[in-house]
Amino acid sequence: xxxxxxxxxxxxxxxxxAVDNLSTELExxxxxVLLCYGGGSIKKMGLYDTVVEQIKKxxxxxxxxxxIEPNPRVDSVREGAKIxxxxxxxxxLAVGGGSTLDCTKWIAAxxxxxxxxxxxxxxxxxxxxxxxxxxxxxxxxxxxxxNCGGVISxxxxxxKIGRLAKxxxxxxxxxxxxxTYSVSAYQTACGAADIISHILEVYFAKERDMYMLDxxxxxxxxxxxxxxxxxxKNPTDYEARxxxxxxxxxxxxxxxxxxxxxxxxxxxxxxxxxxxxxxTHGLGLAILTxxxxxxxxxxxxxxxxxxxxxNVFDIDKTLPKMEIARLAIDKLSDFFFNELKLDSTFxxxxxxxxxxxxxxxxxxxxDIIDGFVKLTPSDVEKxxxxxx
Amino acid sequence: xxxxxxxxxxxxxxxxxAVDNLSTELExxxxxVLLCYGGGSIKKMGLYDTVVEQIKKxxxxxxxxxxIEPNPRVDSVREGAKIxxxxxxxxxLAVGGGSTLDCTKWIAAxxxxxxxxxxxxxxxxxxxxxxxxxxxxxxxxxxxxxNCGGVISxxxxxxKIGRLAKxxxxxxxxxxxxxTYSVSAYQTACGAADIISHILEVYFAKERDMYMLDxxxxxxxxxxxxxxxxxxKNPTDYEARxxxxxxxxxxxxxxxxxxxxxxxxxxxxxxxxxxxxxxTHGLGLAILTxxxxxxxxxxxxxxxxxxxxxNVFDIDKTLPKMEIARLAIDKLSDFFFNELKLDSTFxxxxxxxxxxxxxxxxxxxxDIIDGFVKLTPSDVEKxxxxxx
Numbered sequence: 001x002x003x004x005x006x007x008x009x010x011x012x013x014x015x016x017x018a019v020d021n022l023s024t025e026l027e028x029x030x031x032x033v034l035l036c037y038g039g040g041s042i043k044k045m046g047l048y049d050t051v052v053e054q055i056k057k058x059x060x061x062x063x064x065x066x067x068i069e070p071n072p073r074v075d076s077v078r079e080g081a082k083i084x085x086x087x088x089x090x091x092x093l094a095v096g097g098g099s100t101l102d103c104t105k106w107i108a109a110x111x112x113x114x115x116x117x118x119x120x121x122x123x124x125x126x127x128x129x130x131x132x133x134x135x136x137x138x139x140x141x142x143x144x145x146x147n148c149g150g151v152i153s154x155x156x157x158x159x160k161i162g163r164l165a166k167x168x169x170x171x172x173x174x175x176x177x178x179x180t181y182s183v184s185a186y187q188t189a190c191g192a193a194d195i196i197s198h199i200l201e202v203y204f205a206k207e208r209d210m211y212m213l214d215x216x217x218x219x220x221x222x223x224x225x226x227x228x229x230x231x232x233k234n235p236t237d238y239e240a241r242x243x244x245x246x247x248x249x250x251x252x253x254x255x256x257x258x259x260x261x262x263x264x265x266x267x268x269x270x271x272x273x274x275x276x277x278x279x280t281h282g283l284g285l286a287i288l289t290x291x292x293x294x295x296x297x298x299x300x301x302x303x304x305x306x307x308x309x310x311n312v313f314d315i316d317k318t319l320p321k322m323e324i325a326r327l328a329i330d331k332l333s334d335f336f337f338n339e340l341k342l343d344s345t346f347x348x349x350x351x352x353x354x355x356x357x358x359x360x361x362x363x364x365x366x367d368i369i370d371g372f373v374k375l376t377p378s379d380v381e382k383x384x385x386x387x388x
Numbered sequence: 389x390x391x392x393x394x395x396x397x398x399x400x401x402x403x404x405x406a407v408d409n410l411s412t413e414l415e416x417x418x419x420x421v422l423l424c425y426g427g428g429s430i431k432k433m434g435l436y437d438t439v440v441e442q443i444k445k446x447x448x449x450x451x452x453x454x455x456i457e458p459n460p461r462v463d464s465v466r467e468g469a470k471i472x473x474x475x476x477x478x479x480x481l482a483v484g485g486g487s488t489l490d491c492t493k494w495i496a497a498x499x500x501x502x503x504x505x506x507x508x509x510x511x512x513x514x515x516x517x518x519x520x521x522x523x524x525x526x527x528x529x530x531x532x533x534x535n536c537g538g539v540i541s542x543x544x545x546x547x548k549i550g551r552l553a554k555x556x557x558x559x560x561x562x563x564x565x566x567x568t569y570s571v572s573a574y575q576t577a578c579g580a581a582d583i584i585s586h587i588l589e590v591y592f593a594k595e596r597d598m599y600m601l602d603x604x605x606x607x608x609x610x611x612x613x614x615x616x617x618x619x620x621k622n623p624t625d626y627e628a629r630x631x632x633x634x635x636x637x638x639x640x641x642x643x644x645x646x647x648x649x650x651x652x653x654x655x656x657x658x659x660x661x662x663x664x665x666x667x668t669h670g671l672g673l674a675i676l677t678x679x680x681x682x683x684x685x686x687x688x689x690x691x692x693x694x695x696x697x698x699n700v701f702d703i704d705k706t707l708p709k710m711e712i713a714r715l716a717i718d719k720l721s722d723f724f725f726n727e728l729k730l731d732s733t734f735x736x737x738x739x740x741x742x743x744x745x746x747x748x749x750x751x752x753x754x755d756i757i758d759g760f761v762k763l764t765p766s767d768v769e770k771x772x773x774x775x776x
Contacts, residue, residue, distance in 0.1 A: 001630055003403020008396075015391020015647065211614065212631045212638075215607030223600040242389055243600045250600075259403065 001209055002259025010146045010253075011172040014246065016238075018176040019050055019136055022093075023058035025172040029132045030090020033060045034083055036104040037095045038068045042138065045182055051095055051136060063087050065107070068096065071153045071160065071274055071281070072103035077117040080107030084131065094135045094170075098142025098194075101135050102150035105168040108133050118154060120163060127165035135173040139183055140244040141191030141282060143198060143252035145173035153275060159362075160275035162267070175249070177241035185232045189340035190282030192228035192244065196221060196332075197285040198251040201264040204293070204304055204372040209258045217256050218311040223247045225312070229339050265371035266292050269380055272359035277351055286336040287346065291386040293329050296373040297322075305329075346387045356384045389597055390647025398534045398641075399560040402634065404626075406564040407438055407524055410481075411446035413560040417520045418478020421448045422471055424492040425483045426456045430526065433570055439483055439524060451475050453495075456484065459541045459548065459662055459669070460491035465505040468495030472519065482523045482558075486530025486582075489523050490538030493556040496521045506542060508551060515553035523561040527571055528632040529579030529670060531586060531640035533561035541663060547750075548663035550655070563637070565629035573620045577728035578670030580616035580632065584609060584720075585673040586639040589652040592681070592692055592760040597646045605644050606699040611635045613700070617727050653759035654680050657768055660747035665739055674724040675734065679774040681717050684761040685710075693717075734775045744772045 013021045026033060033055055042048045055062050065080045083089065084107065094104035108130035110117040119125040137145045144150060148169040151162035183191070203217045223243050230240040250256070269292075270284040297305060302321045309315040309328030317324070337344040346352070360380035369375040375383075401409045414421060421443055430436045443450050453468045471477065472495065482492035496518035498505040507513040523533045532538060536557040539550035571579070591605045611631050618628040638644070657680075658672040685693060690709045697703040697716030705712070725732040734740070748768035757763040763771075 001403075001627060003401075003406065005409075006400040006402060009399075011397075012394040013391075014394060015389075018391065021393075210631055210634065211627070212607060212611040212635050215610055216604050219600060219603030219607050222603055226599065239389060239599070243598055246598065247600050 002207070002261060004257070004259040006255065008146065008169070008253050008255070010170050012146065012175060012249070013172065014175045016176055016178050018174040019047070019054065022051065022054035022134070022136070022174060025134055026055060026058040026060055026091065026093070029134075029171070031060055032063065032088060032090050033093050034063045034065060034080065034087075034089045034091075034107070035093050035095065036065045036068060036080060036100055036107065038066070038070075038097070038100050041182070042095050045179070047095060047136070047138070047179060051093070055093070060091075063089060068100045068103045070099045071278060072099045074118045074121075074152050074154045076103050077106045077110050077152060080104070081110035081117060084111035089131060092131050092133045094133060095138070097137070097139030098144045101137070101144035101170075102142065102152065104135070105130070105133055105144070105148075105150040105170070106152055109165060109168060121152060121154070121159065121161040124163075127167055130165070130167035133168065133170045135170045136179070137173060137175050137245070138179045139187065139191055140180055140241070140248040141194040143195075143248050145170060145175065146249040146253040149252075151271065158275050160271040162271065175245050177238055177245050178236075180241045180245060181236045183235070185235075185341070187280075188228060188231050188235075188244075189342050190280045190286070191248065192224050192282070192340060193286035193289075193336060193342060194282035195224050195244070195248045195251045197266055197282075197289055199256065200289060200293075201267060202256050202260060203308070204296070205260050205262050206301075206372055207260050207262060209260050213256050213258050214307065215311075218307070220247050220251055220256070221312045225335055232340070263369055263371045265369050265375060268369060269359075269363045269383070272363045273351070276355055276359065277349075279349060279351075283342055283349065286340070286342045287344065287387050288383065290329050290333040290336065291383050293332070295379070295383050295386065297325050297329075298373075301373070346384070353384075353388070356381050360384065390595070390649060392645070392647040394643065396534065396557070396641050396643070398558050400534065400563060400637070401560065402563045404564055404566050406562040407435070407442065410439065410442035410522070410524070410562060413522055414443060414446040414448055414479065414481070417522075417559065419448055420451065420476060420478050421481050422451045422453060422468065422475075422477045422479075422495070423481050423483065424453045424456060424468060424488055424495065426454070426458075426485070426488050429570070430483050433567070435483065435524070435526070435567060439481070443481070448479075451477060456488045456491045458487045459666060460487045462506045462509075462540050462542045464491050465494045465498050465540060468492070469498035469505060472499035477519060480519050480521045482521060483526070485525070485527030486532045489525070489532035489558075490530070490540065492523070493518070493521055493532070493536075493538040493558070494540055497553060497556060509540060509542070509547065509549040512551075515555055518553070518555035521556065521558045523558045524567070525561060525563050525633070526567045527575065527579055528568055528629070528636040529582040531583075531636050533558060533563065534637040534641040539659065546663050548659040550659065563633050565626055565633050566624075568629045568633060569624045571623070573623075573729070575668075576616060576619050576623075576632075577730050578668045578674070579636065580612050580670070580728060581674035581677075581724060581730060582670035583612050583632070583636045583639045585654055585670075585677055587644065588677060588681075589655060590644050590648060591696065592684070593648050593650050594689075594760055595648050595650060597648050601644050601646050602695065603699075606695070608635050608639055608644070609700045613723055620728070651757055651759045653757050653763060656757060657747075657751045657771070660751045661739065664743055664747065665737075667737060667739075671730055671737065674728070674730045675732065675775050676771065678717050678721040678724070679771050681720070683767070683771050683774065685713055685717075686761075689761070734772070741772075741776070744769050748772065
């Protein structure tokens with residue numbers, strides 16, 4: 001078990017009408033706010049008006065950046081940083097899902113430097129400072145509301161890169177489950193797959209870590225598996241939306257990680273898929289994860305699969321270990337493809353073999369993925385083949 | 389499900405030699421530090437020297453308050469506050485168990501006011517400010533290292549009162565499981581009982597709350613039930629000490645509470661016991677809790693007991709509900725009194741019926757305890773009677 005630092009000071013307002021507390025937080029951070037959002041959905045649902053009212057109440061001058069896209073692009077970061085610099089913005093307010101939040105967080109960093117925003121990803125330029133960021137969440141998936149990471153795409157280079165940087169951690173986030181009532185069945189399903197992948201990336205580790213954290217992760221997995229189908233069936237089920245929302249934050253706010261240091265596997269592989277094909281992140285993860293788990297299974301690591309099967313899916317613990325492992329993977333596939341109704345193969349979503357080699361090489365960054373099981377580009381290609 | 393604010397910015401350094409990071413944090417908070425501790429145990433274990441070295445490294449001037457007692461008294465708070473005022477102390481460093489931490493936190497508040505420290509408890513005087521507090525933990529039990537509460541005793545009035553106040557939250561806490569290797573079997577057992585009680589006070593609630601949080605609480609309970617006996621048998625088992633330590637923080641740092649608002653039951657009742665008899669808090673809780681659960685059980689609330697029995701103790705879920713409930717309480721008693729070897733009755737620890745009426749009245753503060761089940765002084769007396 002390794003040592004670790006736990007440091008997650010983000011303040012969370014959770015519950016219906018959480019946004020009513022926005023002005024109290026906003027006024028702590030200055031006089032000029034840049035409101036960042038995506039398409040028109042926050043206007044349609046009335047959230048835009050609520051937020052603008054809170055900004056007025058707090059007495060801040062409002063600037064806007066709209067049109068932040070899913071798989072947000074570095075051009076949006078550049079545009080946001082330009083607005084910040086030209087208008088001496090004091091604080092950023094992201095309203096939307098993970099893409100909007102991620103983009104806003106990198107705007108906060110880019111606003112503080114002279115170099116191009118892509119340097120944060122191409123040359124790993126230092127992130128020593130950032131404008132303060134507040135977030136209002138409308139989609140339970142990425143956990144961006146309570147962590148310091150963000151993923152940005154560059155269509156020119158066909159790169160999609162995630163990076164953590166402490167100054168990007170939101171100061172406060174507003175989590176109102178009713179704001180996710182209008183999330184479609186498909187996006188709810190993709191969000192659930194993303195949350196599950198965040199947990200499994202940590203849960204399946206070559207390093208042994210804390211019993212307590214494993215039990216927590218199993219609890220989070222059971223939560224998502226129980227409530228995602230309920231939310232899809234009844235989009236306004238408060239309990240389902242609330243559990244998914246809070247689970248999404250805790251799946252990836254570093255608490256579950258403890259002292260583990262292994263590299264994630266499915267996320268870097270999926271980033272190559274969505275960088276080229278612009279598919280929804282959670283869909284890519286759902287297709288990849290059961291194949292990844294099947295590919296990695298061995299006598300040596302089967303105990304972790306047994307925990308997963310017995311504690312999450314209630315599989316009979318007296319069965320042979322390898323059988324429990326395979327049943328657990330089957331249950332996970334069943335959840336993704338039958339319960340959540342996500343497409344189960346690359347073929348179904350129009351991805352062929354044409355970029356397998358390129359994507360496998362990029363996922364391994366010319367080396368290996370040093371995760372649960374060491375993966376070479378050739379291993380990744382075999383996992384891709386299983387997804388066809 | 390109620391709304392809530394989650395706001396726990398305490399930074400945690402977790403792992404062996406975590407204290408090596410103390411100077412980095414100390415130097416953020418000023419030039420003069422008051423080191424607060426209890427008896428001589430931190431000197432015996434070499435921790436005092438390590439801490440003083442870190443204080444020197446950070447360049448702070450050192451002041452000391454030693455002799456903070458278990459069930460810390462308001463006189464120690466007064467003494468600490470006097471030292472702070474006379475010497476313009478900038479930051480407090482608590483090194484020890486929950487008693488030392490609680491006392492130090494209230495010194496931090498008392499240093500900022502002119503009135504007597506007991507006013508915080510007798511007249512609920514406002515706590516708007518406090519000196520910054522850092523903590524080095526040597527006992528896994530109270531969770532004081534990551535929350536804003538503290539319990540203080542007043543032997544003159546025979547009161548023992550706990551209170552939460554946001555400014556008391558430690559800025560950083562240093563959790564090194566090896567610092568608990570020297571904790572005796574008895575204190576380890578009492579600590580485990582305290583942690584379990586913190587969880588059950590929240591878990592058994594009349595309000596329904598988040599499925600996700602219930603699963604987390606069950607995971608914490610399983611963690612303590614698994615590792616406390618291991619730590620007692622092998623005091624230097626790192627994994628056991630680490631799991632107990634991190635579980636103690638999360639049992640009572642507000643995360644598990646979600647939006648629940650009900651009053652705790654066993655804690656206020658136990659405070660009356662230890663205010664008069666000065667018994668170890670965890671021991672009192674272990675004796676009270678199974679009786680409390682037995683007294684409160686009804687057809688109306690049996691489902692919660694079923695969750696507890698099935699998910700924590702792996703009791704056969706096909707049994708009748710009331711049978712599962714009773715088996716679960718038996719398992720808990722077995723854990724406290726056979727596995728942890730704690731005394732199981734008042735009689736065994738020299739407590740008779742002489743103060744039952746007085747203690748029951750004070751526990752209810754002249755009214756009722758509005759917790760899992762509403763308890764009148766007469767109910768509390770009946771629970772006391774079950775403990776004889």
